[in-house]
Amino acid sequence: MSVSRRTILAAGAAALATSTTGLHAQDAYPARAIRMVVPFPPAGAADFLGRTVGEKLAQSLGQQVLVDNRAGAGGNIGTQAAAQGDREGYTLLLTGVPLAVNRFLFRTLPFDPERDFEPVAMIATVPNLMIVPADSPANTVEEFIAYARRKPGGATFASIGNGTSLHLAGAQFSSTAKLDMVHVPYKETGTANTDLMAGRVDVMFQTISAAAGLARGGKVKALAVTSDVRVAAFANVPTLREAGTDLVSVGWFGLLLPANVPPARKALLEAQVLAAVRDPAVAARIADSGCIPRPLAGAAFGAFIADETRRLGEVVRNAGITAS
The missing domain is CATH 3.40.190.10 (Periplasmic binding protein-like II)
Known part of the structure; x- marks a missing residue:
């Protein structure tokens, strides 16, 4: 075999090895800490749920889940920050009612709730x-x-x-x-x-x-x-319906990703979030806080958000509620 032919084959083998290594590196997810943006202040229900589920995710994923509280503008500041996050699965948004109602309260939003996000899983009602x-x-x-x-x-x-x-x-x-x-x-x-x-x-x-x-x-x-x-x-406090007022009104929280994250990574996060909420110890902590665990997969959570958007939009319009 000529020297030039051996050189070409060796170069090809090296290129293939480099390519394969790159693919493996891309598949090794998560390879670093995940940021969970919470667009609400610390110490509230959102912060508690984010940290509770985040701790369990860190155990199952083998990487830290860092809660990043970005409060302000009715949740819009943190939500915008998450919308501008990476598209590799290292930015999560923990959100709730503001994602459904803010479009009716503000003239414009610095993000599009449908276009810029993909639902991962619902965590709880509040x-x-x-x-x-x-x-x-x-x-x-x-x-x-x-x-x-x-x-x-x-x-x-x-x-x-x-x-x-x-x-x-x-x-x-x-x-x-x-x-x-x-x-x-x-x-x-x-x-x-x-x-x-x-x-x-x-x-x-x-x-x-x-x-x-x-x-x-x-x-x-x-x-x-x-x-x-x-x-x-x-347990000794009645529901409004039991007390004679036919009304159910609850908050809710779940996790979303910025749009266009690789499907395999989104699927992994969905499975791990659902497993975390269903874990008996995590579910007990959520229940003890006064929230109700409600694990819903991405598609079902997306349908829930759409329903809430329609329902709460009507509430906002009927009550004449604005952002100020």
């Missing part, structure tokens, strides 16, 4: 507690409705911002109970809770994780939960 000050004359939903109707100037309800799931729950309750309550938006949970305890507002539909300590400590009274079934964390 019922709210209907809470009133400890010294409120109302001890039941029926008594609160009667109190709100006779209060001069009307009753007030707090939320942590226009268009949030807490605002939507209050607006829906006001409409269903045929009340004319005044919405009082706050920028964060702590101030809203403080003003409720002081009686400066009359009622609040608060996430169970944010209200549990106050209710158990006797600082507020829990009159009902907004889910269709009672929650384990407050």
Whole structure:
């Protein structure tokens, strides 16, 4: 064999080896830490769910899952950051109701909820507690409705911002109970809770994780939960339906990827997220926090988001809710 022929064959073999090595490197996913963008402040239900599921994912994937809280603009800041993330499966978005309602609240969005994201899996629904000050004359939903109707100037309800799931729950309750309550938006949970305890507002539909300590400590009274079934964390508190008001209003959270991530990587993440939520220890932690585990695969989660977008859009339009 001539020297030139041996050289050509050796070069070809080296090129093939390099190509094969490259393919294996691409298939070794995940090869580094995954960033989970949470477009809400730390210490809330979203942050808790993201960290709880993220810990389990880190175990199963063998890589860190780093929670990146990017709060602001009703969730739009973090959502935009995730939309601009990599397309290799190293950026996740943990999102909820804002993904469905913000298109109805803001003139424009810096992202397209359908075009820029692909649903991975749903994690949980988040019922709210209907809470009133400890010294409120109302001890039941029926008594609160009667109190709100006779209060001069009307009753007030707090939320942590226009268009949030807490605002939507209050607006829906006001409409269903045929009340004319005044919405009082706050920028964060702590101030809203403080003003409720002081009686400066009359009622609040608060996430169970944010209200549990106050209710158990006797600082507020829990009159009902907004889910269709009672929650384990407050098994003695009736649902709104049980209390005579035909209303179910819950928040929800799940994980999405930026669009166009390789299908095999998306499938792997979907399987691992579903396995994490179904893990008995993880499910118990979620339930103990007052949330309800609800593992839904990507396609079903996408259909759920579409349904919520239609339903909540109607709520926003009927109540005349805007972002400011």
